[in-house]
Amino acid sequence: MTDRAAALRAEGRDIISLSVGEPDFAMPAHVADAVRAALDAGDTKYTPVAGTPRLRAAAALHFQRDLGLATTPERVIVSAGGKQAIFHALLATLNPGDEVLIPAPWWVSYPEIARFAGAEVVALKTTAAGGFRITAEQLEAAITPQSRWLLLNSPGNPTGAVYSADALAALGAVLARHPQVLVMSDDIYAPLRYGSGTHATLAVVCPDLAERVLTVSGVSKSHAMTGLRIGVATGPAWLIEAMARLQSHSSGNPASLSQAAAAAAFEGPQDFLAEWRERFRARRDLCVAALNAVPGLSTPVPEGAFYCMVDAAPLADRFADDQALCLHLLEHGVAVVAASAFGGDFGFRISFATDEDRLTEALRRIAKALT
Numbered sequence: 233m234t235d236r237a238a239a240l241r242a243e244g245r246d247i248i249s250l251s252v253g254e255p256d257f258a259m260p261a262h263v264a265d266a267v268r269a270a271l272d273a274g275d276t277k278y279t280p281v282a283g284t285p286r287l288r289a290a291a292a293l294h295f296q297r298d299l300g301l302a303t304t305p306e307r308v309i310v311s312a313g314g315k316q317a318i319f320h321a322l323l324a325t326l327n328p329g330d331e332v333l334i335p336a337p338w339w340v341s342y343p344e345i346a347r348f349a350g351a352e353v354v355a356l357k358t359t360a361a362g363g364f365r366i367t368a369e370q371l372e373a374a375i376t377p378q379s380r381w382l383l384l385n386s387p388g389n390p391t392g393a394v395y396s397a398d399a400l401a402a403l404g405a406v407l408a409r410h411p412q413v414l415v416m417s418d419d420i421y422a423p424l425r426y427g428s429g430t431h432a433t434l435a436v437v438c439p440d441l442a443e444r445v446l447t448v449s450g451v452s453k454s455h456a457m458t459g460l461r462i463g464v465a466t467g468p469a470w471l472i473e474a475m476a477r478l479q480s481h482s483s484g485n486p487a488s489l490s491q492a493a494a495a496a497a498f499e500g501p502q503d504f505l506a507e508w509r510e511r512f513r514a515r516r517d518l519c520v521a522a523l524n525a526v527p528g529l530s531t532p533v534p535e536g537a538f539y540c541m542v543d544a545a546p547l548a549d550r551f552a553d554d555q556a557l558c559l560h561l562l563e564h565g566v567a568v569v570a571a572s573a574f575g576g577d578f579g580f581r582i583s584f585a586t587d588e589d590r591l592t593e594a595l596r597r598i599a600k601a602l603t
């Protein structure tokens with residue numbers, strides 16, 4: 233897909249990409265100022281492997297303020313992106329034959345990381361009708377003595393699904409019976425929720441499980457800092473230590489200037505987020521209305537993040553697979569990602585982190601390509 237998109241662009245074709253998972257906004261100005269100030273101050277040396285004391289404290293503040301999760305700087309690790317935190321957590325704990333339970337559709341890196349760590353992936357299928365959420369019964373039926381991790385992601389990529397406190401409590405009741413299972417709560421999109429009320433996260437809803445929950449967050453999505461590569465995680469001390477040991481022999485500390493930026497992001501004003509959320513909400517509504525108006529396409533209203541998971545099953549007989557559907561859309565000037573890449577059924581994911589004019593044009597092209 234990427235090669236074909238590049239080839240079409242080289243021919244002079246205008247391709248609108250709705251495939252990337254990053255906000256199109258510039259990162260907040262005070263964060264850019266913090267990078268410049270850190271550079272001027274010569275902040276370019278090694279830092280402690282698990283992150284600077286300032287950033288670990290700022291991340292603890294973030295977990296408390298934005299997720300309601302009380303933690304301490306010692307129980308926080310800073311990594312080169314949320315992805316690296318997840319990678320180190322799984323690599324530090326998994327052995328061949330272990331099972332990792334992953335609700336599908338999933339973020340593409342989860343199964344790859346689990347398999348890289350030698351584990352078996354167990355897909356827990358979810359559907360649009362079920363809100364793209366797993367149920368307690370489904371979880372209970374999937375757990376075996378080999379189950380080592382459950383990976384939860386709310387709001388979810390690629391579905392935008394959000395777990396309520398009640399839904400998490402039901403899952404927590406199952407997990408309480410299976411002490412061998414660790415839980416990754418990937419809350420990286422928590423600041424980008426469109427519903428009212430506070431964000432629900434497993435370690436808060438089920439404090440009895442807190443000693444086996446790793447909560448992952450970061451600044452990539454909430455502060456449009458994807459390129460700076462900072463993610464943070466908090467969990468039991470033994471796990472944070474194991475992740476830090478691994479990190480010390482892989483990348484070492486995350487980039488010092490990026491850490492200064494992330495500290496400023498967590499410590500500084502958060503009011504820009506309300507405006508970003510409103511922009512995303514308006515785009516979401518635009519996408520949901522336009523996509524559902526195309527015969528053969530349907531998508532639920534995502535409650536968070538900036539993706540729509542689009543079901544295109546009624547069009548399946550026109551294409552060899554959903555990759556072919558996506559290539560067809562590409563020929564009509566829009567790049568999207570096939571649902572099968574996320575372990576989903578025939579369809580595609582769009583990202584609405586694109587400006588309104590381009591988004592409107594892309595939606596027009598999708599409708600034209602399929603009708």
Ligand SMILES: Cc1ncc(COP(=O)(O)O)c(C=O)c1O
Pocket residue numbers: 253312313314315316339385388389418420450451452458461462463
């Ligand atoms: C669900 C989810 N978790 C984690 C990440 C990792 O983000 P990063 O490594 O850029 O901080 C992403 C990025 O796309 C994501 O979608």
